[in-house]
Each structure stands twice: as C-alpha cells, then as structure tokens.
Amino acid sequence: xxxxxxxxxxxxxxxxxxxxxxxxxxxxxxxxxxxxxxxxxxxxxxxxxxxxxxxxxxxxxxxxxxxxxxxxxxxxxxxxxxxxxxxxxxxxxxxxxxxxxxxxxxxxxxxxxxxxxxxxxxxxxxxxxxxxxxxxxxxxxxxxxxxxxxxxxxxxxxxxxxxxxxxxxxxxxxxxxxxxxxxxxxxxxxxxxxxxxxxxxxxxxxxxxxx
Amino acid sequence: xxxxxxxxxxxxxxxxxxxxxxxxxxxxxxxxxxxxxxxxxxxxxxxxxxxxxxxxxxxxxxxxxxxxxxxxxxxxxxxxxxxxxxxxxxxxxxxxxxxxxxxxxxxxxxxxxxxxxxxxxxxxxxxxxxxxxxxxxxxxxxxxxxxxxxxxxxxxxxxxxxxxxxxxxxx
Numbered sequence: 423x424x425x426x427x428x429x430x431x432x433x434x435x436x437x438x439x440x441x442x443x444x445x446x447x448x449x450x451x452x453x454x455x456x457x458x459x460x461x462x463x464x465x466x467x468x469x470x471x472x473x474x475x476x477x478x479x480x481x482x483x484x485x486x487x488x489x490x491x492x493x494x495x496x497x498x499x500x501x502x503x504x505x506x507x508x509x510x511x512x513x514x515x516x517x518x519x520x521x522x523x524x525x526x527x528x529x530x531x532x533x534x535x536x537x538x539x540x541x542x543x544x545x546x547x548x549x550x551x552x553x554x555x556x557x558x559x560x561x562x563x564x565x566x567x568x569x570x571x572x573x574x575x576x577x578x579x580x581x582x583x584x585x586x587x588x589x590x591x592x593x594x595x596x597x598x599x600x601x602x603x604x605x606x607x608x609x610x611x612x613x614x615x616x617x618x619x620x621x622x623x624x625x626x627x628x629x630x631x632x633x
Numbered sequence: 634x635x636x637x638x639x640x641x642x643x644x645x646x647x648x649x650x651x652x653x654x655x656x657x658x659x660x661x662x663x664x665x666x667x668x669x670x671x672x673x674x675x676x677x678x679x680x681x682x683x684x685x686x687x688x689x690x691x692x693x694x695x696x697x698x699x700x701x702x703x704x705x706x707x708x709x710x711x712x713x714x715x716x717x718x719x720x721x722x723x724x725x726x727x728x729x730x731x732x733x734x735x736x737x738x739x740x741x742x743x744x745x746x747x748x749x750x751x752x753x754x755x756x757x758x759x760x761x762x763x764x765x766x767x768x769x770x771x772x773x774x775x776x777x778x779x780x781x782x783x784x785x786x787x788x789x790x791x792x793x794x795x796x797x798x799x800x801x802x803x804x
C-alpha cells in the first residue's frame with residue numbers, strides 16, 4: 423500500500439473528536455475507586471470504633487500516609503502514560519514513604535521496647551497482605567484498561583504506576599477496617615501488600631501495555 | 634493539530650501529509666543503515682501517530698511528541714530485525730523538519746499486515762485507500778451502516794498496528 427493511500431485511510435478514521443488520554447485516565451480512576459469501594463462494603467466494613475479511632479493520631483497518620491502514596495502515584499500514572507512526558511512528577515512519589523519513615527522513627531522513640539514486637543506483628547497481618555491486593559483489583563483493572571489507550575515510554579513503569587495507585591486505593595479502604603494503627607505495622611505489611619500489587623502490575627504492563 | 638483532534642477532516646489530512654515528510658526525514662538514514670525499506674517504517678510510525686494522537690497534550694509542542702512516538706517505533710522495528718541500535722531523541726528532533734524530496738512511497742510490510750485482517754475489514758480499508766471513498770459511500774456499496782463502517786475501519790487500523798508488532802519480518 424502506498425503511503426498516500428494509508429494517509430487517506432487514517433484521515434477517514436480521524437473524522438471524529440478524540441478523547442484526551444488524561445480524561446480517559448481520570449474516568450478510569452473514578453470508576454475503579456467506586457468499584458473498589460463497593461467491594462470493600464461487600465466483604466468488609468469500617469471498624470466498630472471508627473468514631474473514636476479518627477480522633478487518634480496514629481489512625482489519622484496511617485490514612486494520610488496511604489493517601490499520599492495514592493496521590494503521588496496518581497500524578498505519576500498521568501506522567502508515565504505519555505510518550506514524551508515533561509516535568510518531574512516522580513518526586514511526589516517519595517512523600518508517602520518519607521512521612522512513614524518519620525512516623526516509624528517517632529514510634530520507636532516513644533513506644534517502650536517491649537511493645538515493639540506486638541505493634542509490628544499486629545492482629546492480622548495475613549488479612550492485610552491478602553485484602554489490600556484484593557481490594558485494589560477493581561481499580562487496577564480499570565487503570566490498566568485505560569492505559570492500553572496510552573503510549574508509555576516504558577510500559578512496565580506505567581504498569582507499576584497503576585499498581586502503586588490501585589494498591590494505595592486498596593490500602594486506604596483496608597485502613598478503615600484494620601485495627602492496627604502503629605507505623606511499624608503499616609511500614610511492614612502495608613508496604614509489602616502495595617509492593618506486591620505494584621510488582622504484578624509492572625509485569626502485566628510490560629506485556630500488555632506495549633504499543 | 635488541535636483542529637484535527639476535534640475531528641476536522643481536512644486539517645487532519647493536511648497534518649498527516651506534513652508529518653509524513655517529517656517522519657521520512659527521520660527514518661530514511663537510519664532504516665537504510667539497518668538495511669530496511671524506510672517506507673515500511675514510515676508507515677508504521679504514521680499508524681502509531683494516528684492511533685496514539687490522544688496522547689498529545691493540548692497546548693504542548695508537537696515536535697517532541699512526534700519525535701518520541703517515531704523513536705519508539707523506529708527502535709521497535711529495528712529490534713524486530715535483530716539489530717540493536719540507540720536512537721538519541723535529540724537527533725530525531727533535529728532531523729524532524731528538514732525539507733527533502735518525496736519518495737514514491739510504496740511499501741510492503743503494510744500489505745502483509747493487511748493479509749491478516751478479515752475479509753470485511755480488508756474490503757473497507759481497500760475501498761477507502763484505493764478509491765478514496767467516504768464512510769458513507771463505502772456503507773452503501775458494502776451494504777453496511779455508516780457507523781459499522783467507521784467501527785470496522787477503526788478496528789482494522791488497530792489490528793494492522795498489532796500485526797506490525799507481532800510479525801517478525803523475514804526479508
């Protein structure tokens with residue numbers, strides 16, 4: 423086929439408005455968050471003492487940390503989806519981990535040594551490890567689908583960004599029902615769970631997001 | 634570019650012609666060095682630019698965006714032939730707008746990729762490409778609705794891009 427003929431075909435297919443990738447991604451994020459939240463209310467519920475918990479520093483801190491992880495990842499998804507990204511949006515990725523590190527240091531400085539181990543182990547680390555990935559799945563599916571329409575320079579990185587974002591969403595939801603608020607617990611088990619989602623999404627991305 | 638994305642048919646065709654010239658300049662030297670037909674790579678880049686035009690951010694410069702997509706496809710197509718090559722982005726941007734004579738623009742990879750479409754898709758693509766028919770005319774001739782023609786055309790293009798990716802071209 424001649425190039426002029428190809429151009430004719432492309433022009434014929436181009437005769438309708440295009441939805442910018444940013445819109446596609448933000449719609450996918452909203453839909454994914456709604457679906458993940460629905461799943462949360464289907465299989466879990468906010469902890470019974472949530473009213474009292476929001477008045478404790480540790481519970482709020484936990485939510486802020488996972489919120490920062492999700493927000494940083496959301497900006498990074500929009501960045502990684504482009505073929506020629508500009509700006510330095512990776513930096514915000516460090517905000518969540520940095521806050522958490524400060525929290526861990528404060529916890530170690532203030533809590534008695536004898537309480538370190540029970541705080542770290544928590545009540546149900548296995549719940550945390552399995553439920554965060556499960557809750558993140560609907561969001562991850564929506565985001566990866568939307569990213570198929572993107573043109574990432576590095577598909578694995580774009581996949582990982584989507585994994586981090588959906589892992590963050592899963593963690594925010596799980597945090598509402600999780601009785602363990604110590605930064606020691608969050609730094610270990612939440613990180614592992616979110617990291618697992620990120621790794622899986624990076625692998626899927628490297629295969630499925632190539633264009 | 635902006636007009637094209639809002640569905641302005643004529644603006645888009647003009648834009649594609651301009652981009653073709655730019656892409657040819659970038660591709661020519663590199664493809665020859667690797668022993669490829671440059672026009673094959675040009676067509677693959679054009680197809681990618683078309684299918685990924687939603688990733689251009691309104692208000693940002695067009696050249697780096699075109700260069701990034703072109704680079705990705707050039708590297709891809711060279712890698713498929715087992716040649717490893719580094720293409721610095723600055724080089725691509727530099728050669729983007731050099732004016733050079735047109736080549737006649739016949740290529741073979743796309744023909745092969747067309748062979749992987751189903752019959753209906755091929756009919757629609759041929760009717761538009763060879764006879765320059767509009768979706769409406771194609772619809773009447775093939776007894777389809779206009780919407781179905783548009784959907785078929787769009788799916789065909791995505792299938793063509795996938796076929797480019799999938800087939801290691803043994804020349």
